[in-house]
Amino acid sequence: MVSEDRSSPVVCVNLWYDVGSRHEPAGQTGFAHLFEHLMFEGSVHVKKTEHMRLVQGNGGSLNATTNPDRTNYFETMPSEHLELALWLEADRMGGLVPALTQETLDNQREVVKNERRQRYENVPYGDAWLRLLELLYPPGHPYHHPTIGSMEDLNAAGLDTFKAFHQQYYVPNNCVLTVAGDASPAEVFALAEKYFGQLAPVAGIPAAPSAHLTGPATTPARETVSAAVPAPRIYLSHRTHPFGTAGYDAITVLATVLGNGRGSRLYQRLADGKRIAQPDYIGSYGVDLAHAPAPLIITATAKDGVDVAELEDGLSEVIAGLVTEPVTDEELSRAKALLTTAWWRSLSTVGGRADTLGRYATQFGDPATVAYRLPQWLAVTADDVTEAAAYALKPESRVTLTYLPEEKA
Amino acid sequence: MTLVATRPGTGEARPYTFPEIRRVTVGGGTVIAAHLPGQLLASAMLLLDAGAAHESDGREGTATVLAKSLEEGTRTRDSAAYALALEGLGAELSPSVDWDSFRVGVSAPVPLLLATVRLAAEAIRTPRLDPADVLRVRDDEVTALRMDWAQPGPRADATLRADLFGTGRYGRPLHGDPTSVAAVTVDDVLAFHQSGLLRPGVLLVAGDLDTLDLAALGEAAFAGTTGSARAPEGPLAWTPRDQRTVILVDRPGSVQSTLRLGHRSPERATPDYVPMTLAATVLGGAFTSRLNHLIREVKGYTYGIRGSYAMSRRFGRFEVAAGVQTAVTVPAIVDTLGEIDRTQLDGVTEDELSVARSWRAGQLSVEMQTPGAIVGALSTLVLHGLPDDYYPSLRTQYLEATVEQVSAAAAAQLHPKGLTLVVEGDAAVIRDELVAAKIGDVVDASF
Structure with a gap:
């Protein structure tokens, strides 16, 4: 796909591979993400460390991310280096395996273990997402385990598994290539043919385990963690609808009404209002997963001296109010205005635009569907929000994760 | 499967412009x-x-x-x-x-x-x-x-x-x-x-x-404003130190040690701004920097390590920041000091500098696509009294900086012997090894 935009002399090359941690079998958690690291360590015509050197050494920014659904790779370059970026991506799509070494795997395994320490283990509340996933999705569900994986599985990762992983999933028919910015479609298509055209599709890409769920959970789940945290904090979460559905559009508007900004219900009622929650740490947001009902997460941190039970009651009351006190026109238009600005901001760089197009092509089979998202948010009614809340936010489907400061010895 | 073996050349670059x-x-x-x-x-x-x-x-x-x-x-x-x-x-x-x-x-x-x-x-x-x-x-x-x-x-x-x-x-x-x-x-x-x-x-x-x-x-x-701008104050006086101090901040049970190694440096108006920035890019700015290459990509001690100068109107400071696994705290510090020493003594190479130059120059386009980024760029012009053609001229200065200029800036503006090394981690686990390493006097922070 090409989205031509000549406003800056830069171009983004973005690839979505339709493989994420949802594809990982038991015992191999964290492999999709560790593999993402290996993609920067050289391929048949690119020496170890050369990928980064060629992108940055030609003025570019680059990164990659892995989540439960997919893995994406992207670099934004001054546009005279478009061809270099495509060559680098083709080389690691078609020629990674011969360059993979045990030394590289061992090194990146240590880097990823340090990533796990830095992001999840060494920060207060850092493991909340890891705990929520286990509570939200049943064992065996592809979203049950976190993308970062377990230390145990990472330690057991063998080179052959990664070679097979590449051969199975890093194939042209499992990938969407998007270029946005200072380039013409004709130019990009010709270059894509030149560099990717000879890569053969591979049959029999293994599907992820079934992600089917019949609906929201029917029994509540609760976990209380005593840890080195500075204040009690609550995460309430529900499985809602998959990203990309009308139901999830209503959840997106609901999350904004409920917990985005100072005008949101949570802020107005619990940070201001009752003043039981810390104003900097209250909010709600959906996690945009597309292959199963996606989580809505609602969080608040107790102010000094506030009992955590009082905070939980306050949160429950505000959530229940989404059904009993219909959303007003003013609340709805506030939410839609914020979503409109956020939408255009997310598309204001060539990187953001390329990634969004890649998402819609990968997950919905048609990049043109991107044009419907904002209008669909804007079409959500107060009744839609009430209905979404009544369906997805029942107390009996709720996951409650509470952090309490551990007693000092 | 056939891959193209030859790395492509560079296309025609559009001339760099900052918005009118x-x-x-x-x-x-x-x-x-x-x-x-x-x-x-x-x-x-x-x-x-x-x-x-x-x-x-x-x-x-x-x-x-x-x-x-x-x-x-x-x-x-x-x-x-x-x-x-x-x-x-x-x-x-x-x-x-x-x-x-x-x-x-x-x-x-x-x-x-x-x-x-x-x-x-x-x-x-x-x-x-x-x-x-x-x-x-x-x-x-x-x-x-x-x-x-x-x-x-x-x-x-x-x-x-x-x-x-x-x-x-x-x-x-x-x-x-x-x-x-x-x-x-x-x-x-x-x-x-x-x-x-x-x-x-x-x-x-x-x-x-x-x-x-x-x-x-x-x-x-x-509307409704009064008064005029305050008169700016001059830079703070300072001199480089000649000995190292290690300050231990205890964080019991920490699975990583947080490293902050630093010393003072000139303020933003320094004529060395461009070569210093490029020297720091080679040492710890780019992904392929000396520090990130050794500490992450070779040793696997960290998820990432960065070194940079931060400069405001009245002062500047050089800093290396990283989180490293607790068990390798001292080896990570020793390797880090080695790279700072080497950069100060021997300067940079043409290969490294060419990456740093192009990266810094390219980022002036890549990181300035949005109205928010452009407003941020305008604020730098105002705060530091820089001319309207500053960004095009900065780009040229980056691209024209020589190995000699950047190595001279590294020699003058890095002070590895006068560093303060702050280590925030599990003191009970790392203190003895830190003392034994004789990096500098080890003192406890007052937290």
Whole structure:
């Protein structure tokens, strides 16, 4: 796909591979993400460390991310280096395996273990997402385990598994290539043919385990963690609808009404209002997963001296109010205005635009569907929000994760 | 399967340009705007000469409390009405405080920018600042700082700053600490507002200027203001040290050690700005930097390590920052010192410098695509008195810097023998090894 935009002399090359941690079998958690690291360590015509050197050494920014659904790779370059970026991506799509070494795997395994320490283990509340996933999705569900994986599985990762992983999933028919910015479609298509055209599709890409769920959970789940945290904090979460559905559009508007900004219900009622929650740490947001009902997460941190039970009651009351006190026109238009600005901001760089197009092509089979998202948010009614809340936010489907400061010895 | 073996060459580069800059003087202030034709969103920032440097001793954090109090209602509407009005435009205020300025940014769809700037000015110029609200915001800020300080990093940062800059405002954290914020009074906040936020300042705008009315934006931003800009103060005096100190900040049970290695350096106006920046890029800026290559890509000690200079109007500092696995704390420090030493003594190579040059130059395009980024770039011009053609000229300076110039800057502006090394980690596990390594005298931080 090409989205031509000549406003800056830069171009983004973005690839979505339709493989994420949802594809990982038991015992191999964290492999999709560790593999993402290996993609920067050289391929048949690119020496170890050369990928980064060629992108940055030609003025570019680059990164990659892995989540439960997919893995994406992207670099934004001054546009005279478009061809270099495509060559680098083709080389690691078609020629990674011969360059993979045990030394590289061992090194990146240590880097990823340090990533796990830095992001999840060494920060207060850092493991909340890891705990929520286990509570939200049943064992065996592809979203049950976190993308970062377990230390145990990472330690057991063998080179052959990664070679097979590449051969199975890093194939042209499992990938969407998007270029946005200072380039013409004709130019990009010709270059894509030149560099990717000879890569053969591979049959029999293994599907992820079934992600089917019949609906929201029917029994509540609760976990209380005593840890080195500075204040009690609550995460309430529900499985809602998959990203990309009308139901999830209503959840997106609901999350904004409920917990985005100072005008949101949570802020107005619990940070201001009752003043039981810390104003900097209250909010709600959906996690945009597309292959199963996606989580809505609602969080608040107790102010000094506030009992955590009082905070939980306050949160429950505000959530229940989404059904009993219909959303007003003013609340709805506030939410839609914020979503409109956020939408255009997310598309204001060539990187953001390329990634969004890649998402819609990968997950919905048609990049043109991107044009419907904002209008669909804007079409959500107060009744839609009430209905979404009544369906997805029942107390009996709720996951409650509470952090309490551990007693000092 | 056939891959193309030959790396492609470079296509034809478009000439670098920074967006056209326009100026309008109106209502006692100046609007400086960059033209981004066709952008749906526009950004504006009111840049005020009211940085943290103006806070009183022992009341560090006053400006931050003021920033967070601005949305607690204005003379004409309460906080809930204000939030609904502003967020109803799809906008939010982003106030921030740094050493040199107090700034409030907004972004909105182009047709709504004027109404957004009017609301921003209402909060900045005529906030209600009810004493009970200010005290509550202050107490919330104390709690928020405690939350922040429970993470690895802030205590190490504060320790390094205190050691490098000593007593006085610059030796204290930018946003204060829980104790200094708790000491902030309503009068401190009112006085800071009175002395800093009623001067016109400068309004920066980036967006489609064919549609935006700069005079109207300026009138909205400068309405009711008085006074003129404060006279800037000169750089702080300093000399490099000749011995190292290791300061241990205890974080029992920590699975990583947070490293902050630093020393003072020249202020932003230094003629060495470009070669220093490039030297730091080779040492610890780019992904392929010496530090990240050795400590992450070869040794696997960290998820990432960076070295950089930060420079404000009155001072600068060099710093290396990383989180490393606890068990390899000392080897990671020893390797880091080795790379700083080597860079100071032997300079950089042409291969390394060519990456640094092109990266820094390219980033001037890659990182300046949005109205928000362009407004940030304009603020640098204003704060440091730089000309309108600064970015094109900076790009040329990056691309033309020689190995000799950059190596000379590394030799002059790196002081590995005078580093302060702050290590925040599990002291019971790492102390003995740190002492035995004889990196420098090991002392305990006062937290």
